[in-house]
Structures are given as structure tokens and as C-alpha cells.
Amino acid sequence: MRRIAYRSSMFVVAIASVVALWEFYKIVGPQDGGKLFGVSILPRANNTAMPHVWTMLSRYNRPEVRGSDTKIWSVVLSGTLFSLRLSLVGFFLGTTIGVGLAVLMSRFKVVQRGLLPYLVMSQTVPLIALAPLVVSWGGKLEIGSFVWPRWLSASILGTFLAFFPIAVGTLRGLASAPAAAVELMDSYAASWKQILFKLRFPAAVPFMVPAFKLGASGAVVGVVVAEISTGLKGGIGRLIIEYAREATGDPAKVFTAVFGAAALGITMSGLVALSDVLLMRNRPKETSA
Amino acid sequence: MSALEVVGASKIFNQGTAKQVDALVDVNLTVNSGQFVSLIGPSGCGKSTLLRLIANLLEPTSGSVRVNKKTAAQARLDQDYGMAFQQAGLFDWRTVSKNIELPLELKGWDKAKREARAKEMLELVKLPEFADLYPWQLSGGMQQRIAIARALAAHPPLLLMDEPFGALDEMTREYMQGELLRICGETATTVVFVTHSIPEAVYLSNRVVVMSPRPGRITAVIDVDLGSKRNEDTRAADGFFRSITTVREALRGTHAEHAAANAIRGVE
Secondary structure (H helix, E strand, C coil): CHHHHHHHHHHHHHHHHHHHHHHHHHHHCCCCCEEECCEEEECCCCCCCCCCHHHHHHHCCCECCCCCCCEHHHHHHHHHHHHHHHHHHHHHHHHHHHHHHHHHHHHCHHHHHHHHHHHHHHCCCCHHHHHHHHHHHHHHCEECCEECCHHHHHHHHHHHHHHHHHHHHHHHHHHCCCHHHHHHHHHCCCCHHHHHHHHHHHHHHHHHHHHHHHHHHHHHHHHHHHHHHHCCCCCHHHHHHHHHCCCCCCHHHHHHHHHHHHHHHHHHHHHHHHHHHHHHCCCCHHHHC | CEEEEEEEEEEEECCCCCCCEEEEEEEEEEEECCCEEEEECCCCCCHHHHHHHHCCCCCCCEEEEEECCEEHHHHHHCCCEEEECCCCCCCCCCCHHHHHHHHHHHHCCCHHHHHHHHHHHHHHCCCHHHCCCCHHHCCHHHHHHHHHHHHHCCCCCEEEEECCCCCCCHHHHHHHHHHHHHHHHHHCCEEEEEECCHHHHHHHCCEEEEEECCCCEEEEEEECCCCCCCCHHHHHCHHHHHHHHHHHHHHHHHHHHHHHHHHHHHHC
16 A cells, blocks of 8 residues: 555656646746757747646636637547547457467467567558558458448557567567476376466466556557547547647647547556556565566 | 386487487386385486486387376376476465365366365365465475475375475475375375485485486485384484495496596597
């Protein structure tokens, strides 16, 4: 309990320091930016580039567009929830695919040797290039009465970023079972499936939890970038792009959406952290770092 | 009645290549039911290999291994033996009780029967109050006792142990030796025990099998006659020291050959 109290107080301190640093720079920083050897290096400290923290926060309680009844906080909230749903779908698919691939690769060394280089290469393809492709493929896809919804393309791109760390982490975890433990299971004539579920997966948990954390943030990045590059409506990515266009007239507006995206990332990794606490509660404390 | 029969067993690794290792050559060993047999010898003498042949974790290159009147493979499928290693090898994510239940789970026992047996085994190793703790909350000696309880949970007639007390301090080690003798006496288990320690081998065994390296083989089999009831006084008895001397001399032979083999390799 004390550890939780300590960590949450550190969280507050960390946020307060960033706020303080932001406002401090606004006081001491050059209003029109600073140049070093003719190159702009220091950001502008004026209210257009860097609105006051309280301006950003109070913006939440004002209408989204002039004369409208809808306050901006409700727009940002619903956008964040929309993207959260997409990220969860992406993360879920990514986990299924990642863990599935890891099991396959640990079972068949041939698959591992053949597949792993392609998995590594897949991550070097820029997401922006992939997004329109996935949308157009999905649009052409028809399986019975199943019609590919537009949002699924965004989730798939989340999956694309999420599955890789999960596959690699799980693979390492499955291989981490000590040789003596495998020998012990062999001495009981345990089947491959019994060894997988009673030894390899439990032994993999300390590797899988951090992999899930990476996967969860990957899913968020994938979804937000996909929303931006495919112009999908309803999510936080689209809001960021829309509000950024109004940056000159209403500089605080875009920050409301940026904080929404940050909250989305924190929520996702919070969900994974919860699984960490549940799965690791009975493990030796040294390894639960 | 023989619990274990090894006839003309050899194990050659990387046969026919430059890296060929004659781990075991023409080994014959019969162990009767209820006997305690130790395998002792310098590193590379093949004692662990022999244990793994008996456990069917390795297949012999030639010769045969029969456990409990069955082929070694069948005996492994039937869980006719339990095994304990130098590292207790308990699963961190299972409670002590669940660790003992592992072999029973794999055999498909139902929950109530498993729990009853785990409780019985914990009584046997005198750790009944630790059922719900996790292995990493116990000392090394306690962990090793749980590992023995796990190895014996399915009541196998044969127990195979690979330097199980090698990682324990001297005091704990002697205590564990006494406990092992008591447990095996109560359960009438046959034991094949790999060790580096001469006093340990003599104190525990009815027979000490002395092995030597390059190629791995049995060079002497020494009967130890210290009676069936052994206790701390046994460690001070004349017979104990005599047997230690006999084993030591048999081992010295293997070391001399060992040295000679090294010398020849040096000339090559």
C-alpha cells in the first residue's frame, strides 16, 4: 500500500514539474524563438505557440465551436473513448496473433528461422504508407454478410504495431523455462501441450507483461496515426488534426485533444499494469521489477 | 527382485565425428528392490549420463535398460520413477502443495485425491505447515525436501537423484541425508543417487558404484555394510571410515588413469 501511495504521489510531482517547467520557460524564453548560428533552436514562448496551462484547461469548459452548445470536454472525451475501443480491438487482435506466432515459433524451430526475419522487417514499413493500403484492401474484402467497417482498418494498424513486441517477448519468455524444469517435465512423460501450459507459459509471464505494455502503447500509436492518415472520423486522431488547423486563432484547442490522446495511452498501459499486479502477485519480488 | 537392470549399455555422443565422446561404455548394473546405490566418480565419468539413461531422458547407443521389469521408455510413461536434481527446480508460481501435486496432475488425478496425497507427502517430509507458501519463501534445504516429496508423490518404486544436496551447506546436508534414509525406509523406495561426496555415498548406500572417465565406465562396486539402521553415530563408526577408505582408494585409481589420460592427450 505504501508503495502505491509513493508511486501515485510521484506521479503528481512529475506532472507538477512539467507544468512548472512549461510556465517557467514562458517567463524566461524568447517570445519569438531563439536562433543559434541562424538556426531556430529555442521554441517561441508566446501565447500562440505555448498557451498557459490554465488557458488549455479552461478551454475544456468552452464550446467546441463558437455558438455551439457542445462543450469541448465532451467532444474530446467521446473521441478518446472511440479511439480507446479501437485500440482495445487492435491490442486484442495483436495479442492473439503475437502469442499465437510465439507458440508456433517456439514449437517449430524452422518456423522461427523462417518467420522471425520477416516479422522484424515488417516493423520497418512506415505506418503512414500502410494505412491507405489496409483501408483499400479492407474495402474490397467480403466474407459472406461481413462488411469491413472503416474503423477496423485503424484497429488493424494498431494490431500491426502491437503484435510484434508481444510475439518477440512471448517467444523469449517461452524459451526462458530452465532446461532442468523441461527435463523434469520430460521425466513425467508430460506432453508438449502440458509442458506449454504448466511450465512454459507460467515461466513466460515475467517476459510477457512488459511485452504487453509495449504492445498496448503500440496499439494506441497505430490507431491514432491511422485515424490521422486515413481521415477516420470520431476518434482523437482526427480531432488533433482538425484542431491543429485552428492553432493560430485558438491555440489552446489542439492541446485539449493532445491531452486526450495522452489519457488514452495512460489508460491502456494502466489496464496492462493491472494485469501485471494480478499475474505477478505471488512471484519472488526480485523479478517483478 | 531387481528394480533396475542395465545390461551392456553404452552411450556415444556425436558418433563417427571428430567430436565423438564415449560417455559410457559397456555398463552393467543391477539394483535390487529397496536398495540404495550411489554413483560416484570424477567429472565426465558418465554418472549423470547413466542416470539419464535409466530415466529414459537419453537413449543408449547400445545395450538395454529395464526399470521395474519394463523398458525404460515404458517406465517413464508409467511414472515408475521420481527424479530430483541439484536445483530443487520448484515452480515459483505454484504453492508448495501445488508443486507436489504436479506429477499427479500430469497423471490426471482428481483434485481431492491430489490434495490428500500432497498433505500426506508434506507430513512425510515434516513440512505440513508450509503447504500454502511459495517455494521462494523457503530455505534451500526445505525446497529440496519439497522436491523429494514431489518426486515421491506418485509413490514410484524408484527414486533417481542427481547430486540433490550439492548446493546445500554441510549441516543441512547431513540432516537431509538422515531424512532421505528415513523417508526411503518408510516408503521402501529404491534409490540411485549421483554424488561427488565420498562420506555422503558411504553413509547413504548399500552399494557404492565407482566410475571413471574416458571412456565412462564402472571400475569398482563396493558393498557398504553399516546395517540397516543408520544414525549420527554411524558417522563415527569404524566401519564407516573403513568404507570411506575403500571408496577413496578405488577413486584414486580412476584419478591416476585420469592423469595418465591427460598426459597422453598432452603428447598428442
